[in-house]
Amino acid sequence: MAIRKVARLGHPVLRAPCRELTRSEIRSHVARRLVDDMRETMAEYDGVGLAAPQVHESVRVAIIEFDPGDAERDLDAERTSFTVFNPRTTVLDPTPAGYWEGCLSVPGMRGFVERPRRVQVDYLDESAKPATVVAEGFLATVFQHELDHLDGVLYVDRLADPKLFAFNEEFNRYIAEGG
Ligand code: ZN
DSSP states (O other), rough: OOOOOOOTTTOGGGGGBOOOOOHHHTTTTHHHHHHHHHHHHHHHHHHEEEEEEGGGOOBBBEEEOTTOOOOGGOOOOOOOOEHHHHHHHHEEEEEEEEEEOOOTSSSEEEEEEEEEEEEEEEEOOSSSSSEEEEEHHHHHHHHHHHHHEEEEEEEGGGGGSSSSSSEEHHHHIIIIOOO
16 A cells, blocks of 8 residues: 555646546456555545545545544444445435535645535445445535546535635634634
8 A cells, every 4th residue: 555645726637527447447456556545545644535536546436434433523424434436426405515625635725615415326336336325414525525526626616605715724713713
């Protein structure tokens, strides 16, 4: 495994639509190594999700992994670890749910984004078998954020209000405290 370099806002790889992988590619050592490296990279940078283009691979793969005990993240999902290939999203409830999002490709910043509160994601798992997950609330936001990356879309494109965008330090000092 290896920690890979994370592409930052402005790098064209983050804006290119990614291609799907074939089932045999998904089962290959190349895909396994990519996913292992993505997990290690995400852990190193303390992320909750990572999409392949963020490590300069323009393919439709994303991982999501975080501590379910993290109450701050308003989570009632049982499962919080996913590796998804060729995912497709269907909105089940378009009611907007707003969260302050961050991204390893936009380091040190966060912004407020509203997304549909409940979605279904159909994907292929690491054995290239079809799988489905229904995600709500924070988990739904994490899925939509990561899967946007596969279409070259970043959360900064979806800010609810351009003023609701801040450096983490200022966010913690002036916004999180309600100041
Ligand atoms: Zn991101």
